Amino acid sequence: GAGVSQSPSNKVTEKGKDVELRCDPISGHTALYWYRQRLGQGLEFLIYFQGNSAPDKSGLPSDRFSAERTGESVSTLTIQRTQQEDSAVYLCASSLDATSLNEQFFGPGTRLTVL
């Protein structure tokens, strides 16, 4: 079956521009996560969605970052007024639900470069 998909795979933008990254989770997975992977660093948790519950936004680094999810499907991560330090790979993952018994499955990521 289809895995987690993300688009675009690569995005180059100029400092100050807004960008929107998309994630399509595995069908039937109610939990969805966004992570950021900077060069040489571990994955950083950004935000989590579970069904219709309020999202956990505790990992978002600033108010320039926001994310939405439509029901239990597509999610978009938006970065406003991009800065060079936002350059990273943004990874999306989904799991069947959020219990500890369910592993997270990752998409291929979007590599964001801010010039």
Added chain:
Amino acid sequence: EDQVTQSPEALRLQEGESSSLNCSYTVSGLRGLFWYRQDPGKGPEFLFTLYSAGEEKEKERLKATLTKKESFLHITAPKPEDSATYLCAGRRGSNYKLTFGKGTLLTVNP
């Protein structure tokens, strides 16, 4: 604060030369120690989940073990296709968040 530390940062092996990767963790009330493999330009691929000290899981040439303070990923007779970055992550209690280490870049030379 939860922490996961992986060592070494990079490891070069000859084909057939067995070795181990280390993952040390301080995660309060650990409920799941995860191992992922990440190839260049791709997202992490799930390998194993370990839940309790003494647990072991195997998959082909890989075996993961868990103690109360660390986890090891043993690679037996590696092949060049095992070259990748191996990531370790811990989950606290019933929290869904994973705390990741920085990974170990494994290169297996033919």
